[in-house]
Amino acid sequence: MVGGVSDQPETPNGSAGQALAGLGGRIGRLRTERGLDQATLARRAELEQTHLAGVESGTATPSLPVLAQLAEALDVGLSELFTDARPGPAAVVLRGDEVPSVDDGGMSVQVLTPRAVIPGLYAARYRLSSASSAVRPVRHVGHDWLYVLSGELHVEFESDSTTLRAGDSVSFSSKVPHKLSAVGGQDAEFLAVGATLLTPT
Structure with a gap:
């Protein structure tokens, strides 16, 4: 299993802080939308469940490799972990x-x-x-x-x-x-x- 998160929370500041703002809640929402509990997502992403819980609660800061693992496990692009913007439809039909x-x-x-x-x-x-x-x-x-x-x-x-x-x-x-x-x-x-x-x- 891969940890890849710091156990101590970092104080968000500058552009890094802005990028991480809301990250844990967004990961939790994506997980819930897919009907996954923390244990299942942690297993798919090869993370310890305690680490995932820390990321979602905002008490741990994930590394980029961990974010990539989470994005793959959630079947989303890495950028979707940092923004609530959703991609447009793949096809639009006008009658x-x-x-x-x-x-x-x-x-x-x-x-x-x-x-x-x-x-x-x-x-x-x-x-x-x-x-x-x-x-x-x-x-x-x-x-x-x-x-x-x-x-x-x-x-x-x-x-x-x-x-x-x-x-x-x-x-x-x-x-x-x-x-x-x-x-x-x-x-x-x-x-x-x-x-x-x-x-x-």
Whole structure:
């Protein structure tokens, strides 16, 4: 059996103290959530039960190897012993009837990836009316990828432009101002994937 803890409590201070704050209670909560008693967790982590009891009560400070053993026995990442933050879901499903459409001046948009779930990434479905004026130039940090589903989409950059038809796509640095418009007498529907939502300059 491996001990790996000091029998005398240390006074938490500085960054080490902040990291250890709440550690014992968090380990106890994770153990309880898994339906384990202290004896079972101690056996799985190859620790003396008295040492584990000291860690959970805050009267003993565990070494890093002991924390690694506890994390493995609890089937969690080492970082989860130091924070109450939980990882997001591995997969998020949005049904078609669950995604609202927002209309704004001849353009409708459905945001398909809520930022709260997938930070830093967005995917959206746009419908741009042929009767509306072109979307004023926008610019933001990151990259954009547009894929036309139907109609014709005209994309105008500072010194260049292109017209995309169904099945066509374009990718570009979104730091470059770009203006979108539907041409050909019909609405343009397209998917956009990028780092941030379009915002006016």
